[in-house]
Amino acid sequence: MEYNMQGKSALIIGGGGGSGRLTSLMLSQEGVNVVVGDINEEDGQETVAIIKEAGGEACFIRVNAVNEEDIIAAVKLCEDKYGGLHYAANIVGTNLDWSDITTVSAENFDKMMQICTRSVFFGIKHQIPAMLRSGGGSIVNMACAGAGRIVKPFQGSYSTCKFGVLALTKTAALAFADKGIRVNCVGPQVMLSTNLQKYxxxxxxxxxxxxxxxxxxxxxxxxxxxxxYMFLFSEWAGAITGMLVNVDGGDSAD
Ligand SMILES: NC(=O)c1ccc[n+]([C@@H]2O[C@H](COP(=O)([O-])OP(=O)(O)OC[C@H]3O[C@@H](n4cnc5c(N)ncnc54)[C@H](O)[C@@H]3O)[C@@H](O)[C@H]2O)c1
Known part of the structure; x- marks a missing residue:
C-alpha cells in the first residue's frame, strides 16, 4: 500500500519513545520530514538519530506538552524548517492511579487531566491553524479503548481523561471536516508500553x-x-474523521 506522503511534514508530540518513536520512524521512511517533540531530550534526540541513520530527515525540540508555548514553538519549528504541517500525533499520557475513583487524590486527578487531556487540547488548538495554512492535514490523538464505552472500575480518573481526548477529537473533527482537516484517535488496550512495563x-x-x-x-x-496511526494519517483514511479506532485485541467487540 503506497502512502503517498513524500515531502510532507509531521509533528509527533511524545516522539521520544514507544509508539511515538516508531510512528516517527515509519513516517520518515515514507519520505516525511519529522519534528520530534518530547520532554526527554536524550530520548527525543535518539529518535532523530535513528531516523537519520536510516536515511530520513528529522529534528528534535524539547516540549512539555502541558505548556501551550512549547506546543506553539514545536508547530512553528515544523513550519519554519519543513515548510508546513500535514500530520500530527498527540501521544503523551499517563495513568497515575490504578484505583477506584474514591481513592484518587485531587493532585493526581489534576496531573492526569493535564498530561492526558490538556496536552491534546493544546496540540489540536495549534496544529489545526498550521494545517489550514498547509492546505489540509490529519491529526491522530492517543486515547484508550476505555475512552469508547469500556470503563474499568480501577481506571476511573484515567478513563475520564481519555473520554476528554475523545470529546476534543470529535469536536475538532466536526468543526474542520469541510476544511481538509481530519482528527481521529487511536485506542489501545493493554499496550506493552514503557509505563506498563514498569508496573x-x-x-x-x-x-x-x-x-x-x-x-x-x-x-x-x-x-x-x-x-x-499511519493509516489514519494517510489518504487511505481520507473519509474517516472524528473516530476512535480501537487497537485492543477485541476488548471492545462485544
Ligand atoms: N499502555 C496501555 O495499555 C495504554 C492503553 C491505552 C492508551 N495508552 C496511552 O498510550 C500513551 C503512551 O504511549 P507510549 O507507550 O507509546 O508512550 P511512552 O509512554 O512509552 O512514551 C511517550 C513519550 O512521551 C514523553 N512524554 C511524557 N510526558 C511528556 C510531556 N509532558 N511532554 C512531552 N513529552 C512527554 C515521554 O518522554 C515518552 O518519550 C499514553 O497516552 C497512554 O495513556 C496506553
Whole structure:
C-alpha cells in the first residue's frame, strides 16, 4: 500500500519513545520530514538519530506538552524548517492511579487531566491553524479503548481523561471536516508500553485482570498501534474523521 506522503511534514508530540518513536520512524521512511517533540531530550534526540541513520530527515525540540508555548514553538519549528504541517500525533499520557475513583487524590486527578487531556487540547488548538495554512492535514490523538464505552472500575480518573481526548477529537473533527482537516484517535488496550512495563517489573501479574478481558489474551504491540496511526494519517483514511479506532485485541467487540 503506497502512502503517498513524500515531502510532507509531521509533528509527533511524545516522539521520544514507544509508539511515538516508531510512528516517527515509519513516517520518515515514507519520505516525511519529522519534528520530534518530547520532554526527554536524550530520548527525543535518539529518535532523530535513528531516523537519520536510516536515511530520513528529522529534528528534535524539547516540549512539555502541558505548556501551550512549547506546543506553539514545536508547530512553528515544523513550519519554519519543513515548510508546513500535514500530520500530527498527540501521544503523551499517563495513568497515575490504578484505583477506584474514591481513592484518587485531587493532585493526581489534576496531573492526569493535564498530561492526558490538556496536552491534546493544546496540540489540536495549534496544529489545526498550521494545517489550514498547509492546505489540509490529519491529526491522530492517543486515547484508550476505555475512552469508547469500556470503563474499568480501577481506571476511573484515567478513563475520564481519555473520554476528554475523545470529546476534543470529535469536536475538532466536526468543526474542520469541510476544511481538509481530519482528527481521529487511536485506542489501545493493554499496550506493552514503557509505563506498563514498569508496573510489570514490580508485579508480573499486574496486568492479569486486564488481559483476562482481552479476547486475544495478549499485549498489544507498538507496531500495531503505530501502523494504525499511519493509516489514519494517510489518504487511505481520507473519509474517516472524528473516530476512535480501537487497537485492543477485541476488548471492545462485544
Ligand atoms: N499502555 C496501555 O495499555 C495504554 C492503553 C491505552 C492508551 N495508552 C496511552 O498510550 C500513551 C503512551 O504511549 P507510549 O507507550 O507509546 O508512550 P511512552 O509512554 O512509552 O512514551 C511517550 C513519550 O512521551 C514523553 N512524554 C511524557 N510526558 C511528556 C510531556 N509532558 N511532554 C512531552 N513529552 C512527554 C515521554 O518522554 C515518552 O518519550 C499514553 O497516552 C497512554 O495513556 C496506553
Amino acid at each position: 510489570l517489573d514490580k508485579d508480573p501479574h499486574f496486568a492479569d485482570n486486564m488481559l483476562a478481558e482481552v479476547p486475544m489474551n495478549r499485549f498489544i504491540e507498538y507496531r500495531e498501534v503505530s501502523s494504525t
